[in-house]
């Protein structure tokens with residue numbers, strides 16, 4: 001069934017384009033050349049489908065042999081061919097010619113490759129590490145307009161983001177969930193005065209009018225008692241009342257993966273662990289992209305008509321490959337989050353808390369529902385500071401932790417300390433530098449979150465800035481820019497396109513179904529099938545966390561995970577929730593996935609060591625100041 005659906009889509013698209021163009025321009029010469037183009041396209045599709053089938057059958061044969069030998073009871077799913085396969089993509093990347101090569105497998109690149117493939121362009125994407133391993137797994141995980149951008153006067157950004165929020169809720173209902181927020185209003189002697197409360201009331205109306213209403217609910221005022229019930233660790237005397245409004249949340253790394261899988265469903269070739277090391281341009285529509293496959297340690301080149309650079313905070317480095325000088329347009333802004341046990345905060349909705357002596361606020365978000373109104377964790381973030389350290393490995397330092405805990409402890413009375421922190425993550429916003437000097441000197445928090453699309457003299461398109469929430473619109477603009485370079489007219493099709501996993505979702509009967517459905521959508525049936533074949537896979541992957549062993553198997557067989565870090569940091573979010581428990585689970589995870597990846601003992605140990613090292617770096621960074629951390633990376 002899986003095979004039929006992925007094979008039919010490109011063929012069907014080519015066929016429907018053929019008929020559509022025919023009815024519009026039957027008598028013109030344009031129609032004839034259109035037909036020839038489409039016929040060629042059909043031929044390409046047929047060749048592509050043929051190659052894909054042969055390759056998939058080879059993979060299927062190999063997997064079948066392996067599972068017959070070692071794991072007969074896990075045979076059913078792993079041997080089912082599917083289109084999100086690294087080896088399949090690599091063989092296509094080294095043999096086919098493309099219309100568009102997308103560099104960077106964060107949410108922006110994912111959106112771009114989906115947009116391009118769904119317009120009928122032959123598209124591929126290369127990610128040098130793992131999908132979403134950059135900023136796109138380290139956000140606050142909110143699909144929102146951003147109340148504070150409204151307060152900064154950026155009405156257009158908020159309007160666009162809230163429109164995208166609505167689309168995302170419709171296109172990915174399995175991943176994007178409504179999240180109520182509360183802004184407590186504190187009594188006179190505390191941080192927020194009644195005057196500010198009135199101003200806040202106006203801001204809430206503005207938010208609703210700008211598009212907040214699209215979620216189907218307007219903001220409302222809560223009594224002090226009602227507010228206290230949502231955050232019982234706050235001192236009741238401090239509370240005067242609160243505002244409640246609605247936004248949405250999504251697991252950023254899983255959203256990125258779902259967008260990438262949708263692109264593969266539309267015929268795109270996608271590979272992680274493939275670093276782009278050079279862009280050679282003959283002219284604006286003839287390029288060769290040089291790639292290093294890190295897993296196989298091989299090099300190859302891809303011929304393409306267009307290149308889109310969607311590499312976030314690395315965008316200038318990739319532009320330098322094309323423009324021969326470093327343009328220095330990105331101003332990285334660091335943001336950290338801390339995870340603590342939910343019992344320390346006991347908020348049943350997200351809460352916005354003020355940061356004393358700073359004109360900022362933090363989100364306090366409950367995470368991992370137990371299904372009875374309680375949660376396992378709460379995360380708090382985010383900071384927003386200029387970043388001067390190594391872009392490849394930003395860390396949450398002692399300064400960051402003290403800042404966040406000071407703000408939290410000013411709002412709750414449970415005295416949360418460093419020892420309570422079970423996980424941290426730190427990401428870099430790829431903010432675009434502003435031209436005027438006053439903005440250059442200003443705080444990163446005041447820089448616009450709007451995106452920019454830039455086309456170089458060679459025709460290479462770069463898309464930077466923006467937000468997780470607005471990725472689809474960024475992608476549309478970037479592919480429009482490519483169409484301009486190519487001199488073609490194509491229409492964006494992603495506005496109402498369901499993302500992978502959105503259709504045919506399971507009924508949430510049990511807490512386990514709920515967990516799987518909210519992460520895999522319709523693919524949760526595949527996880528259930530794995531478990532039905534091997535009940536041991538229903539066991540927990542990491543002690544105390546809801547992830548199942550079957551999810552690790554599926555991550556390797558269907559989600560291109562190639563390391564323990566991929567599984568514990570992004571396919572599941574175990575490391576962000578509980579780092580120590582994740583380290584303890586590294587060996588068992590390795591034992592589970594080693595045979596699937598064909599690892600020998602050395603490769604298995606190397607992946608465990610790499611994960612433990614990354615966790616140790618997080619532990620170490622928590623002990624030093626920001627300056628000490630930066631100094632230790634100098635030279």
Ligand SMILES: Cc1cc2nc3c(=O)[nH]c(=O)nc-3n(C[C@H](O)[C@H](O)[C@H](O)COP(=O)(O)OP(=O)(O)OC[C@H]3O[C@@H](n4cnc5c(N)ncnc54)[C@H](O)[C@@H]3O)c2cc1C
Nearest residue numbers: 104106107108128134135136140142276312335467468469
């Ligand atoms: C702390 C924080 C909180 C945030 N919270 C929110 C939020 O709640 N809501 C929201 O809407 N937005 C939020 N954002 C913004 C949002 O997360 C980012 O705008 C978005 O994730 C950027 O995605 P990207 O794809 O552009 O970059 P990235 O995710 O960084 O992706 C770029 C990718 O390019 C790859 N790459 C680099 N060089 C190469 C190369 N040579 N070859 C191949 N690949 C390469 C990298 O490995 C990386 O995976 C937040 C950002 C931060 C930092």
